[in-house]
Amino acid sequence: MAANCYWCTQAEPERESTPLGCCKRCQVFACNEHASYDNVILEYVCSTCTAAALTGSALTISISHSRDEKLSRFNNTFADFGRGGLLSKFKGLMEFQSRMPGYSAYFQLIDESNERPSWDDAEIDRELHDAGETAKGLYLAAAVLMAKLPFPTITDPNGESAFPEFLFGLRGKIVDQIQGEK
Numbered sequence: 362m363a364a365n366c367y368w369c370t371q372a373e374p375e376r377e378s379t380p381l382g383c384c385k386r387c388q389v390f391a392c393n394e395h396a397s398y399d400n401v402i403l404e405y406v407c408s409t410c411t412a413a414a415l416t417g418s419a420l421t422i423s424i425s426h427s428r429d430e431k432l433s434r435f436n437n438t439f440a441d442f443g444r445g446g447l448l449s450k451f452k453g454l455m456e457f458q459s460r461m462p463g464y465s466a467y468f469q470l471i472d473e474s475n476e477r478p479s480w481d482d483a484e485i486d487r488e489l490h491d492a493g494e495t496a497k498g499l500y501l502a503a504a505v506l507m508a509k510l511p512f513p514t515i516t517d518p519n520g521e522s523a524f525p526e527f528l529f530g531l532r533g534k535i536v537d538q539i540q541g542e543k
């Protein structure tokens with residue numbers, strides 16, 4: 362049996378896909394929809410791990426008053442991020458786009474989402490606004506990558522999500538938007 366992309370198989374067990382590499386961090390085989398080569402760390406990284414790196418980067422840069430509590434929850438689960446280990450930080454959307462061209466098919470959706478003035482959800486709008494422009498862009502990139510995955514993403518061993526709660530709402534809005542365009 363040929364190897365398939367782990368994330369494609371999670372979405373549809375019968376789906377055939379061509380993995381281009383193995384994620385540096387979580388070791389899954391992933392296709393070009395669910396992973397990209399990182400031009401700076403010179404490693405292949407899957408969408409889940411990239412979404413985690415983008416979220417951690419957004420939390421590091423965020424100017425929101427609720428940032429510290431969110432960042433500490435994130436670092437408890439992704440201890441490797443806090444240590445500057447396997448998850449590498451992004452300073453902003455432009456760095457993400459130049460480092461990970463494998464996700465270029467999503468760049469337009471990320472830009473459009475980033476420019477959208479409102480998500481018709483007071484909490485999402487407030488969180489994105491409070492985070493500041495740079496962190497907002499990184500949150501949007503994370504939410505788009507999460508929207509392309511079959512399930513939202515990793516929870517910590519206590520079942521509590523390491524990702525800020527509003528990000529799941531944002532992911533849902535982007536999933537609706539993608540489905541509306543089909």
Ligand SMILES: [Zn+2]
Nearest residue numbers: 366369392395
């Ligand atoms: Zn895939």
Ligand SMILES: [Zn+2]
Nearest residue numbers: 384387407410
């Ligand atoms: Zn991974």
